[in-house]
Amino acid sequence: xxxxxxxxxxxxxxxxxxxxxxxxxxxxxxxxxxxxxxxxxxxxxxxxxxxxxxxxxxxxxxxxxxxxxxxxxxxxxxxxxxxxxxxxxxxxxxxxxxxxxxxxxxxxxxxxxxxxxxxxxxxxxxxxxxxxxxxxxxxxxxxxxxxxxxxxxxxxxxxxxxxxxxxxxxxxxxxxxxxxxxxxxxxxxxxxxxxxxxxxxxxxxxxxxxxxxxxxxxxxxxxxxxxxxxxxxxxxxxxxxxxxxxxxxxxxxxxxxxxxxxxxxxxxxxxxxxxxxxxxxxxxxxxxxxxxxxxxxxxxxxxxxxxxxxxxxxxxxxxxxxxxxxxxxxxxxxxxxxxxxxxxxxxxxxxxxxxxxxxxxxxxxxxxxxxxxxxxxxxxxxxxxxxxxxxxxxxx
Ligand SMILES: [Zn+2]
Numbered sequence: 001x002x003x004x005x006x007x008x009x010x011x012x013x014x015x016x017x018x019x020x021x022x023x024x025x026x027x028x029x030x031x032x033x034x035x036x037x038x039x040x041x042x043x044x045x046x047x048x049x050x051x052x053x054x055x056x057x058x059x060x061x062x063x064x065x066x067x068x069x070x071x072x073x074x075x076x077x078x079x080x081x082x083x084x085x086x087x088x089x090x091x092x093x094x095x096x097x098x099x100x101x102x103x104x105x106x107x108x109x110x111x112x113x114x115x116x117x118x119x120x121x122x123x124x125x126x127x128x129x130x131x132x133x134x135x136x137x138x139x140x141x142x143x144x145x146x147x148x149x150x151x152x153x154x155x156x157x158x159x160x161x162x163x164x165x166x167x168x169x170x171x172x173x174x175x176x177x178x179x180x181x182x183x184x185x186x187x188x189x190x191x192x193x194x195x196x197x198x199x200x201x202x203x204x205x206x207x208x209x210x211x212x213x214x215x216x217x218x219x220x221x222x223x224x225x226x227x228x229x230x231x232x233x234x235x236x237x238x239x240x241x242x243x244x245x246x247x248x249x250x251x252x253x254x255x256x257x258x259x260x261x262x263x264x265x266x267x268x269x270x271x272x273x274x275x276x277x278x279x280x281x282x283x284x285x286x287x288x289x290x291x292x293x294x295x296x297x298x299x300x301x302x303x304x305x306x307x308x309x310x311x312x313x314x315x316x317x318x319x320x321x322x323x324x325x326x327x328x329x330x331x332x333x334x335x336x337x338x339x340x341x342x343x344x345x346x347x348x349x350x351x352x353x354x355x356x357x358x359x360x361x362x363x364x365x366x367x368x369x370x371x372x373x374x375x376x377x378x379x380x381x382x383x384x385x386x387x388x389x390x391x392x393x394x395x396x
Contacts, residue, residue, distance in 0.1 A: 002043070002054040005215055006174045006225055009047035012054060015274040016042045016207075022336040023062055024211060024308035031339035036061075040211055040313070042274075048224055049266045050174075051198060051216040053209070059172070062212055063125065077239055078110045081192060081247055085161065086114075088234050088249050089190040094118065095160040098152070098184060100144045100177075101167035105132035120156055122148075145176055149183040158186040165194040166245075169213040174225065181229040182252075191231055191250045193222065200244035202269045204387030205276055205396065207313060208243075208306040219246055220262035226250050227258035240363045242306070244388065281314050283395040284385075288319040296354040297321050300385070301368055303330045303342045307359035310385060312337035322347050324356070348375045358384040358391065365389060 003010050020037035028035070038057035045052065085091060093115045102108055102121030111119055121139045123129035132139045142148055162185050164177075171177055181191065198216035200206060209216070217225070223233055231250040239245050291298060300307060303325035311317050317338030325331060330342045348356060356372075358365050362384070369382050376382065384391040 004045040004048060004050060005052050005172050006050045006221070006228075007045060007048040008175060009045055011046040012043040012052075013046055014041065014043050014054075015051065015270055016277045018042070018207075018209070018309075018313040021211070021309070021312045023057060024305040024312075024336060025062075026336050027303075027330060027342070028334040028336055028339065031334045031341070033334075035336055038211065040209070040309075042209065042216075044267065044270045046263075046267070048221065048260065049218070049263050050221045050225075051270060053211065053214045056214060057211050075106070075241075077194075077241065077245075077247065078107060081194070082110060082114055084235060084247075085190060085192050085249055089161070089251070091161060091190065096120075096157055097161045097163065098122065098156075098159045099163035099165070100180075101164060101170075102132060102137075102139070103128045105135050105137045105139070107163065107165060108132070108137050109135065120152070122152075144171075144180050145173075146179040146183060149180040153183060158189070159184050160186060160189050162189065162191045163193075164191070167195070168193065168225075169195050169215045169217065172214055174215065175228075178225065178228040181231070185229075185231075185252045187230075187252050187254060189252050190234075191226065191248075191252075193226075193246070193248045193250070195222070195246055196242060197238055197244035197246045199238075200388060202273050205273070205280060206243060206387040207277060207280060208310040208386060209313075210305045210309050212305065217246065218262075218266065219248075220266060222246060222248060224258055224260060224262075227256050230254065230256050232256055240361070240388075242361050243386070280395070284314050284316055284393070285319075287393060287395050288316050291355060292319045297352055298355045298357065299324055299348065299351075299353040300340075300357045300359050301325075301345075301382075302359035303327075303335060304359065306386065308335050308337065310359070311335065311340070320357075321351060321353065324348065345372060348372055348380060353380065355381050355383065357393070358382055358389070359386055362386060362389045365391065 018040040020039050022035035043054045096118045098120045100122045102123050108119045124143045129139050129141045199218045233250045236248040299322050301324045303323045323340050323342045333342050383393040
């Protein structure tokens with residue numbers, strides 16, 4: 001039986017069963033290639049309010065052959081995050097700093113440029129970890145656990161700053177992470193956390209969940225999680241990043257009273273989100289079905305995981321001709337599930353596409369539209385299928 005990733009409670013209420021789907025990052029070389037399907041099912045914990053995927057695809061299936069480097073994605077927020085921690089915590093250049101899931105050490109490099117010397121990374125993925133090692137950083141190639149944390153403290157001492165960016169949403173054993181933070185961090189030490197904001201999914205009816213993200217935090221559930229390791233939030237902000245992101249800075253205190261006053265309101269929002277799923281699914285299908293019946297040719301721009309998942313969950317693949325992606329590595333492959341071909345932007349012109357559904361991060365939409373001005377001038381129409389865009393197709 002499933003128990004909550006954060007608090008261990010067995011009181012999990014099922015919210016949405018999206019069906020069974022292949023791993024979204026495993027692109028096909030041939031559209032008929034067979035892939036195993038795994039259940040994608042969202043549940044809500046009645047005890048702590050964390051929404052999470054239950055009985056989902058095992059991590060070894062997802063992370064086998066996993067090559068996604070942090071440096072691939074532009075992250076304009078990095079400098080601001082470092083400056084905010086410095087301002088709040090008075091962090092001197094001799095501070096002892098650890099980052100879990102440091103990937104190819106993109107953030108550690110930024111800290112190094114800012115003058116910090118005592119930097120340690122934890123990264124279980126081989127490819128990314130090796131790149132970080134080659135850059136000269138000390139990297140521990142393991143998954144974080146309380147046992148590992150004890151041994152790290154023996155060798156490196158306790159830490160002044162603990163960093164976890166776009167990481168906690170992937171980890172099933174959050175209780176282990178909370179215990180690890182408590183072991184690693186000095187009293188008075190700081191945490192820097194960045195993760196996707198599920199409040200945005202709830203508010204904007206964004207159903208583009210992703211099987212890699214097993215935990216869906218709101219600012220309230222993040223505050224509760226941090227209170228379990230005696231961390232008080234000093235600063236939090238919301239920013240645009242693959243939907244919305246939460247950036248929070250906290251400080252370890254001797255003891256803290258945790259509150260779950262947010263539960264009734266959060267539960268109500270989750271139930272409404274679940275109730276709107278089926279109407280949303282029929283509306284998006286009938287809208288695109290009508291466009292296709294009227295002779296319009298439809299493409300999707302962006303072959304990322306959120307796009308793959310949304311297309312598979314809603315079943316709108318039958319109305320779409322092609323998936324456009326600017327990354328040459330993805331072109332000439334096929335989307336898992338729908339089997340749709342991934343092509344370059346040229347196809348907007350050569351295949352006489354009438355409607356192009358943007359499935360890129362909201363902050364990148366203008367750039368894509370600008371690039372294809374001449375297609376728009378010829379009558380092409382861009383819409384978006386990713387909240388919180390203001391170009392969403394009119395069913396939202
Ligand atoms: Zn819970």
